[in-house]
Amino acid sequence: SIQQKKAMKQKAFAVLVDPDNVDQHGLLEMVALAIECKVDYFFVGGSLIIKDNISLVLKTIKSNCSIPIILFPGSNMHIEAQADAIL
Secondary structure, eight states: OHHHHHHTTOOOOEEEEOGGGOOHHHHHHHHHHHHHTTOOEEEEEOSOOOSSOHHHHHHHHHHHOOOOEEEEOSSGGGOOTTSSEEO
16 A cells, blocks of 8 residues: 555555554554554564563554554564564
């Protein structure tokens, strides 16, 4: 869908979620705001992920909206099958 938007000269809006810097309540608020603002994608990841909660972050996003999730991994340890795509 990113390539389709580019071919149609449309812009896309992505929100980066760093699993180390979000709690469950904040993530739910972010998802609600993303729906309201018509966000196209969630990028989930970061260069250094210390907390072991990527799976929970992906599950929370997926269970509360249909916005595609694209992993932004810092290493191969940050890859999760629940994501829709990977950078």
